[in-house]
Amino acid sequence: MTETTIRGGNGFLRSLPGRIFQGWMLASAALVLLFIGIPMASTLTGPTWEVFIDTLGDPEVLASVWLSMSTSAAAAGIAFVFGTPLAYLLARNDFPGKKIVESLVDLPIMIPHPVVGIALLGLTSPNTAFGGLLKSMGVEIMGSTTGIVAVLVFVGIPFYVNAAKSGIESIPRRLENVSRSLGAGAAATFFRITLPLCWRYMLVGMIMCMARALSEFGAIIIVAYHPMVAPVLMYERFTAYGLKYSQPVAVILILVSMLFFLLLRSLSLPKGKSS
Amino acid sequence: MIRLTDLTINLPGFTLDRVSLHIRPGEFFALMGSTGSGKTLVLETVAGLTRLNGGSVVIDGRDVTSLPPEERKVSLVYQDHALFPHLTVLQNVMYGQRYHGIKRDDGKREARALLDTLGLLKLENRRPDNLSGGEKQRTALARALACRPDVVLLDEPLSSLDPQFRGELRRTLKNVHETTRTTFLMVTHDFADAMILAERGAVIKDGRLHQQDTVANIFRRPATPFTAAFVGMTNVFPAHYAKGCCTFAGHAFEGLPELPARTAGFAALRPEDAFVGSVEDFPRDWHILRGTVERLEREGFTWTAVIRCGDQTMTALVDRHMVLSRGLDSGSPVTVGFAGEHLHHMPNNG
Numbered sequence: 111m112t113e114t115t116i117r118g119g120n121g122f123l124r125s126l127p128g129r130i131f132q133g134w135m136l137a138s139a140a141l142v143l144l145f146i147g148i149p150m151a152s153t154l155t156g157p158t159w160e161v162f163i164d165t166l167g168d169p170e171v172l173a174s175v176w177l178s179m180s181t182s183a184a185a186a187g188i189a190f191v192f193g194t195p196l197a198y199l200l201a202r203n204d205f206p207g208k209k210i211v212e213s214l215v216d217l218p219i220m221i222p223h224p225v226v227g228i229a230l231l232g233l234t235s236p237n238t239a240f241g242g243l244l245k246s247m248g249v250e251i252m253g254s255t256t257g258i259v260a261v262l263v264f265v266g267i268p269f270y271v272n273a274a275k276s277g278i279e280s281i282p283r284r285l286e287n288v289s290r291s292l293g294a295g296a297a298a299t300f301f302r303i304t305l306p307l308c309w310r311y312m313l314v315g316m317i318m319c320m321a322r323a324l325s326e327f328g329a330i331i332i333v334a335y336h337p338m339v340a341p342v343l344m345y346e347r348f349t350a351y352g353l354k355y356s357q358p359v360a361v362i363l364i365l366v367s368m369l370f371f372l373l374l375r376s377l378s379l380p381k382g383k384s385s
Numbered sequence: 386m387i388r389l390t391d392l393t394i395n396l397p398g399f400t401l402d403r404v405s406l407h408i409r410p411g412e413f414f415a416l417m418g419s420t421g422s423g424k425t426l427v428l429e430t431v432a433g434l435t436r437l438n439g440g441s442v443v444i445d446g447r448d449v450t451s452l453p454p455e456e457r458k459v460s461l462v463y464q465d466h467a468l469f470p471h472l473t474v475l476q477n478v479m480y481g482q483r484y485h486g487i488k489r490d491d492g493k494r495e496a497r498a499l500l501d502t503l504g505l506l507k508l509e510n511r512r513p514d515n516l517s518g519g520e521k522q523r524t525a526l527a528r529a530l531a532c533r534p535d536v537v538l539l540d541e542p543l544s545s546l547d548p549q550f551r552g553e554l555r556r557t558l559k560n561v562h563e564t565t566r567t568t569f570l571m572v573t574h575d576f577a578d579a580m581i582l583a584e585r586g587a588v589i590k591d592g593r594l595h596q597q598d599t600v601a602n603i604f605r606r607p608a609t610p611f612t613a614a615f616v617g618m619t620n621v622f623p624a625h626y627a628k629g630c631c632t633f634a635g636h637a638f639e640g641l642p643e644l645p646a647r648t649a650g651f652a653a654l655r656p657e658d659a660f661v662g663s664v665e666d667f668p669r670d671w672h673i674l675r676g677t678v679e680r681l682e683r684e685g686f687t688w689t690a691v692i693r694c695g696d697q698t699m700t701a702l703v704d705r706h707m708v709l710s711r712g713l714d715s716g717s718p719v720t721v722g723f724a725g726e727h728l729h730h731m732p733n734n735g
Contacts, residue, residue, distance in 0.1 A: 282465075284465065284467040285469060287432070287454070287461060287463075287467070289469075289480070289481075290432075290433075290434065290453070290454035290455050291432045291433075291434070291454050291455075291460055291461035291538070292460060292461075292480055292481025292484065292528070292529075292532055293455045293458075293483075293485055293532055294480075294481065295453070295455050298484075303469060306471050307470070307471060
């Protein structure tokens, strides 16, 4: 009896580090979820039902949410078209200075957002050669939807390129080699082998790019305060009328974004898997 | 016909050093070597997947050195099959046909005939994930053959298979080659595969070709100590030759046949040609080495004895009678006998 008790005591002591570790894991996970969830819940439950319905019928709000979604989607589309070749080159080639190129791709993630706006404005100012060229082509950056899309591509494209690069790296090079040896050229191999095998990574990259674009504020207010995207409208209503009038816009944006991203996420999962 | 001339590739830490090979039309040729010898690099060079620093690749009289892979009419089969996971077996096999001017209906008929020959027809709608190792490798072979290539390149086609599938695929490869008479270039680290499948072959080590000959000749008369060890002639001794006498492992032997004219080189003997026993057990014209057993290693129903003779060690096969009845053990003094014609002589290089 005594021996069993001692053995039981030792067993508890032996399992103690494991229990502490598991407890720490669960507590940390709960803390992070609460940290994200509580402000979200508080925002979502903030506005009264009447104010929320009123806001839903406000054309200015609907236009800003639509502008946010459409410009972010456009940025993700542009990232797909122009970022995929870059992702492929980085995934499939080693060359001197590759680390520098990869750092350059990541740079928009790190630099402060207003700096992005200032840099784009500086580059596209009509006084510069590039700005002059854009003006002669009738392309307006300052205060235009084009300007908003340019900002969103700038801040979102690193997320797309990195996700697509991971996807391409996950495909064994030998599949492409075999395809080439069977007579398919580089382009045919890309479209028949590489793309079908890594489109999910690319879709996830586009989702991340779009999510990043939707949340952008700092660079947009420098380049294009008008037309107003949802974050700018929220900011304006907050400064002009206070929290009560900015919250419903936030709720609409959160709900639309959540629905949209859930849909895209479910598309990006392999068959038979659920999120 | 494939003619590779002075293939040179400089990579960080590895150089393919002026490799030249001549592979006859319709031949099954084996390029042999251990891991890291450069054999897969040679294969990928023929396929056009690696950039050359020097040399040329000619296939059926066509210089393809600067052509991209898709214009070379060679099909590649990798060790890990490299089947396209998003396509069915039939779609995999038909993948390359459109690039070789094969019409869809003809291609499908040919692909299904190939699958039938290789015993895969029932699996034509399966995805590669649901195939066994042998089925995957046969699908990869069917895919390579379906676009009627001039050359099929096989990268260690048997090494990832279980023993039961290995024998089966060996027979399949042999049958397919005999039926199609397409030129096959296979790289392998296993000499047994080459012995069974190939007519001629070459041995490569550290990016340098050691020997190119019929597989039978490489087996019987390896040109370098490395090739000797590769083909199982694992007892390789530095040897001296003078006045009709050959000296190695602390013993001098007279009356050996085919002694070389040089003064130094290597003498090699297969473990299965070295017998442990008493002098009276051996024929009178055999040659004798004396030594001490360092250790015995059991290999199934037989033993291998590692025997120290002078400053060298050699291995010899030992039957169970020697171990169980005569009490052979580590430290036992032994006599090793061999027939002179089994001793092979090589020059002092490689």
